[in-house]
Amino acid sequence: MSTPRPSAAHPAHPALPAVEDAIRAHTGNAFRITHAAPASGGCIHSAMTVSDAAGTRYFVKLGPAHCAPMFAAEADGLAAIAASDSFRTPAVVALGAAGEPDAADQAGGHAFLVLEYLALQPLQSATDGARFAEALVAMHRRTGETFGWPRDNFIGRSPQHNAPHANWAQFFAEHRLRPQLALARDKGFGGELHKQGERLLPRIPALFLDYRPRESLVHGDLWHGNAAMLADGTPVLFDPAIHHGDRESDLAMTELFGGFPSNFYATYRKAWPLHEDYEQRKLLYSLYHVLNHLNLFGRGYLGEALRLVTKLNEELTLGRG
Structure with a gap:
C-alpha cells in the first residue's frame, strides 16, 4: 500500500492510506491519492478533496473515531434523500476508520466518510x-x-x-x-x-x-x-x-x-x-x-x-x- 504524497496545500493525514484503500475497494481500480487539499466542509468536521494523477476527485470528511456514528447517520440521510427522487446528493463511496482508538475514550483513531465529488455552485438566480x-x-x-x-x-x-x-x-x-x-x-x-x-x-x-x-x-x-x-x-x-x-x-x-x-x-x-x-x-x-x-x-x-x-x-x- 502506498502512502499518499502530501500536496503543497495540505500535509498528509494519517487516515489517508485507509481512505485510499476504501476508494479502491469501492471502485475496483488502482486509485492512488497524489493530491489532497483542504475543502470547505462546515465547522464540525475537517474536510478535503483527494485526487489521483488522472484528476479523479473525491470529497472526504475526517474526524476522531467517535465521529463514526455521525458519518453513518449522514450516509443514511443522503441515501434517503436520493431515494426520494427530488434532489441530487453526493453518492456515498465509503465509510471507514483508520488507526486503533483507545477503548476508554476513542482517542487515537480516525473515522472518515468518502463522497462523490460534485462541483457545487451557490443558489443565486x-x-x-x-x-x-x-x-x-x-x-x-x-x-x-x-x-x-x-x-x-x-x-x-x-x-x-x-x-x-x-x-x-x-x-x-x-x-x-x-x-x-x-x-x-x-x-x-x-x-x-x-x-x-x-x-x-x-x-x-x-x-x-x-x-x-x-x-x-x-x-x-x-x-x-x-x-x-x-x-x-x-x-x-x-x-x-x-x-x-x-x-x-x-x-x-x-x-x-x-x-x-x-x-x-x-x-x-x-x-x-x-x-x-x-x-x-x-x-x-x-x-x-x-x-x-x-x-x-x-x-x-x-x-x-x-x-x-x-x-x-x-x-x-x-x-x-
Whole structure:
C-alpha cells in the first residue's frame, strides 16, 4: 500500500492510506491519492478533496473515531434523500476508520466518510430558487407513517432523537426542544432561559390547534450552506439531519440564516401554500436551531434563544396560539 504524497496545500493525514484503500475497494481500480487539499466542509468536521494523477476527485470528511456514528447517520440521510427522487446528493463511496482508538475514550483513531465529488455552485438566480423550491416540494410530499426516523442521528455534533411518534407537537417538545434546553442548562445557560423553556414545553400543542402537519421527509438542517446547484441547474442537498416532520421546519431554517433567493419562497408557496399561522410556528422551529448553536458554539447565541422563547410565551399568553 502506498502512502499518499502530501500536496503543497495540505500535509498528509494519517487516515489517508485507509481512505485510499476504501476508494479502491469501492471502485475496483488502482486509485492512488497524489493530491489532497483542504475543502470547505462546515465547522464540525475537517474536510478535503483527494485526487489521483488522472484528476479523479473525491470529497472526504475526517474526524476522531467517535465521529463514526455521525458519518453513518449522514450516509443514511443522503441515501434517503436520493431515494426520494427530488434532489441530487453526493453518492456515498465509503465509510471507514483508520488507526486503533483507545477503548476508554476513542482517542487515537480516525473515522472518515468518502463522497462523490460534485462541483457545487451557490443558489443565486431566480431560476436557481425556483428549481430548488420545486425539488423541496417534491421531497416534502414523500411522507412516512409516523414522525421521527428509524434511527437517531445528529444536528451538527448534537444527538437528535427520532423515536417514532404519532403527534408532531409532542415529538418536537420531547425530542427536539427538551434535550437542547437540558444541554443548555448543563453548559451553564440555565436561569431565565431554562425557566422560559420549561414554561413553553407543555404549551407547544397550542401552536397546532388548527394545523395538522403531514409526516414529510425533511432535511432537518436546511440552511444555505447545505444547499447548492450543479452547473446544469440540478439542485443538490447534503449534510442532512433527516427525519419525517413538519415541512414548515425546513422552511423556517431557510429563513433563519438567510441565503435563499426570494423566488424560492414564492415558488414553494405557489406549489404548496403554507398555513396562515406559519409565522408564529417559525419562531418555534428557529428556537431549536438557535439553542443548538448555543450549545455548540457558546454564549453568543444566548440572547437570541432567550428572545425567541420569551416571545413565544408572550404570544401564547395573549391567546394567539
